[in-house]
Amino acid sequence: MPFHQYFNGEIFPVDTALFKTNDLGLLRGYGLFDFFRTYNGVPFRWDDYWARFENSARLLKLSLPLTKEATSRILADLHALSGEQEVTFRFVLTGGYAPDSVHVVQPNFLIRTEPLPRDNPAGKLKGIKVLPYEYVRDLPEIKSTNYVHMILMADEMERQQASDLLFYKNGEVSELTRSNVFIISGNQLITADRNVLHGITRRVVMELAAPHMQVVERTLTLQELLDADEVFTTSSTKWVMPIVQVGDRQIGDGTAGKQTLFLQGLFEKYVESWGR
Amino acid sequence: MPFHQYFNGEIFPVDTALFKTNDLGLLRGYGLFDFFRTYNGVPFRWDDYWARFENSARLLKLSLPLTKEATSRILADLHALSGEQEVTFRFVLTGGYAPDSVHVVQPNFLIRTEPLPRDNPAGKLKGIKVLPYEYVRDLPEIKSTNYVHMILMADEMERQQASDLLFYKNGEVSELTRSNVFIISGNQLITADRNVLHGITRRVVMELAAPHMQVVERTLTLQELLDADEVFTTSSTKWVMPIVQVGDRQIGDGTAGKQTLFLQGLFEKYVESWGR
Numbered sequence: 001m002p003f004h005q006y007f008n009g010e011i012f013p014v015d016t017a018l019f020k021t022n023d024l025g026l027l028r029g030y031g032l033f034d035f036f037r038t039y040n041g042v043p044f045r046w047d048d049y050w051a052r053f054e055n056s057a058r059l060l061k062l063s064l065p066l067t068k069e070a071t072s073r074i075l076a077d078l079h080a081l082s083g084e085q086e087v088t089f090r091f092v093l094t095g096g097y098a099p100d101s102v103h104v105v106q107p108n109f110l111i112r113t114e115p116l117p118r119d120n121p122a123g124k125l126k127g128i129k130v131l132p133y134e135y136v137r138d139l140p141e142i143k144s145t146n147y148v149h150m151i152l153m154a155d156e157m158e159r160q161q162a163s164d165l166l167f168y169k170n171g172e173v174s175e176l177t178r179s180n181v182f183i184i185s186g187n188q189l190i191t192a193d194r195n196v197l198h199g200i201t202r203r204v205v206m207e208l209a210a211p212h213m214q215v216v217e218r219t220l221t222l223q224e225l226l227d228a229d230e231v232f233t234t235s236s237t238k239w240v241m242p243i244v245q246v247g248d249r250q251i252g253d254g255t256a257g258k259q260t261l262f263l264q265g266l267f268e269k270y271v272e273s274w275g276r
Numbered sequence: 277m278p279f280h281q282y283f284n285g286e287i288f289p290v291d292t293a294l295f296k297t298n299d300l301g302l303l304r305g306y307g308l309f310d311f312f313r314t315y316n317g318v319p320f321r322w323d324d325y326w327a328r329f330e331n332s333a334r335l336l337k338l339s340l341p342l343t344k345e346a347t348s349r350i351l352a353d354l355h356a357l358s359g360e361q362e363v364t365f366r367f368v369l370t371g372g373y374a375p376d377s378v379h380v381v382q383p384n385f386l387i388r389t390e391p392l393p394r395d396n397p398a399g400k401l402k403g404i405k406v407l408p409y410e411y412v413r414d415l416p417e418i419k420s421t422n423y424v425h426m427i428l429m430a431d432e433m434e435r436q437q438a439s440d441l442l443f444y445k446n447g448e449v450s451e452l453t454r455s456n457v458f459i460i461s462g463n464q465l466i467t468a469d470r471n472v473l474h475g476i477t478r479r480v481v482m483e484l485a486a487p488h489m490q491v492v493e494r495t496l497t498l499q500e501l502l503d504a505d506e507v508f509t510t511s512s513t514k515w516v517m518p519i520v521q522v523g524d525r526q527i528g529d530g531t532a533g534k535q536t537l538f539l540q541g542l543f544e545k546y547v548e549s550w551g552r
Contacts, residue, residue, distance in 0.1 A: 005297060019295035019302060021281060021386055026295060027368065028423040029305040061428065092303065095427060100393075103430055110297055117376075138414060139424065146422055147304040148415065151371060152337065154379055 004081045006074045006111040008065070011081070014112060023108060025094025027101055031145040032056040036200070036236055037088040037116065042275030043075060044236070048200045053091055056142045062093055062107045071111075078113045088114045092145070117237050120163075124264065127244030127256040128163040130176065130233075131156070132222065136169040140195045150177035164233070166246060168222045169195075179235035181243070183220065183228035184213070184259050190224075193217035201234040201267075208266040213259070230257025232264075239271075240264035280357045282350050282387040284341070287357070290388055299384060301370025303377055307421040308332040312476070312512055313364040313392065318551030319351060320512070324476045329367055332418045338369055338383045347387075354389045364390045368421070393513050399439065400540065403520030403532045406509075407433060408498065409441040412450055416471045426453040440509070442522060444498045445471075455511035457519070459496065459504035460489075460535050466500075469493035477510040477543075484542040489535070506533025508540075515547075516540035 003014040025031030034053045050068050057064050079087055092110040135149055164176045174195040180202040182191045189209050206215050231243040231251045240263050242256035279290040301307030310329045326344050333340050355363055368386040440452045450471040456478040458467045465485050482491050507519040507527045516539050518532035
C-alpha cells in the first residue's frame, strides 16, 4: 500500500522524514490538525471539514497556504496514489520553522493519507466503558494537537479496561478525548454546547435525529449523564458508539440503548449511501 | 557556524529534516524539552538540568534512551563541532513514532545546538513590561512543549510593547510564559510555590539571595505583586530581569528596583566565574 503525503507543495512516501527540528508544532505545540475519511471513495462532508479547518487556522492566526480547490485536487492525487477504495486524510498545520522559536514566519502544511483505523464492531453493539477525568481542553474550539492527557492515561485506561476518558470540570461534562458525547433522556437528545470541539459526526447525528426526537444543545452535568437513559459518543471513527459504563457506574441497564442503536443505524445508512 | 544536532544515535547538521510525520510530539503535542547554555565553555548547572529533564520524562512516562554520562559526551561533541566558545543546548524528547497515533512505542530524542539568543541589555537595566494573562499551565511541573498561548499572543504583546505574559488564575500568580517571577517586599524575596516550572535560574537566585534577605516560597497573589516594592523574572536567557510594568500598572516608581539590580549583579558574578 503506497500511502503518500503532501508537504509544502510536494508529494512524498508517507514514511519520509520531512520536518526540520525547529518547527513550532514540534518545539512549542503550536499546531492544529483535522482527520476525515472517504465513503464510497468520496471524502465525507468535505465542505464541513474544510470549514472547521479554516476556522481552527483563523483562531490560531495561521494563514492557510492553499485554497479549498487546490487542497481538493491534492486529496484526489493522494487517494489515487494509495490504490485503495477508502482512505483517511490527516491534515496538520503547524507554526512552521521559527528562527527565534517564538514567531510564526510561514506555516508548514502536511496532508497524510492513512489506512482506515481498526474498527471496534463489538463496542458498537455492546458499548464501551469510559473513565471520568477532571479536565477541560484549552482552547476547545480549536482542533489543536494537544492530546497529552489521552496519551498519559493510555496505560491506566488499559488497566481499567476502558476505551476513553470522559472530560468534566466543575461538574460539567464537555467531551471525550477525541469525540463528542450525547445523552438520551426521555424523548430528548442532549449534548454539551460549550468547551467542545464541534464534531462533524456530532452535526450529522443531530441532523439525522431531528425528525425523531428533540435535539438540545446546552450545559450538561456529569450527574445528568450518570442518570441518563442512554449515553453515546460520536466521531468519524467511532460513528455512534454506546457508552454503557462510566468508571464504576453503569449507565441504564449496562447494555447499548435502543435509541442509540436506532441512531447508529441511521448513521450507517447515511454513510453507506454517501457519494452515490 | 556549523551547528549540529544529535538525533537517536546520530549527528546531523542542524537544518536537516529529521522527523517523520507520525511523531507523537508533532501530531499530539506529546513532548518535553529543556534548554540551557554554557558559560566559559562549560554547561551551566548540568546536574540540575539533567535532573529536571529526567523528572519531566518520568512524569510523561517516557523512558530516556541515554544515560547522563552518554548525553554528556554528546554535548561535548556537539560543542566541539560548533567551533563556538559558548552555545545553547535544546533537548527535545517526544513520544516517538506511533503506528496508531496514540501509544508510545519508542521516544525520539533530539539535542540541538543553537547560538546564544539575542540578549536584552536595555531590559536588564530599565526593566520590561508584561501583560497579565488569566491562564495556568497544564501539568506545570513538566517542561512540556505546550506554548500555544505565548505564540498566539505574540502580536498583541508587540502591539502593547510588552515582552511577556504574566500568568495568573483565580487571583494567584504562577509564572511567565518561560520564566519564573519574584517579588521583593521589605526584606522578603517571595516566589510562587505551585503551578510553576522549577527553574534552575530561580534556584540559583534563591541560593544567592539567601545570605542577604529572607527567601519565601508560597502562594503569591496578583494584588500583592502589583503592590510589591520590586518585581523581577528569572530564566536562563533573562538572568534577573526587572519587571516595571504589568499591563497599565506601574510597579514601584517604574524603574528597575535596587535590590533586583543587586541580585542581578550577584548572578552575573556567579556565571562569570562558572567553570573556572
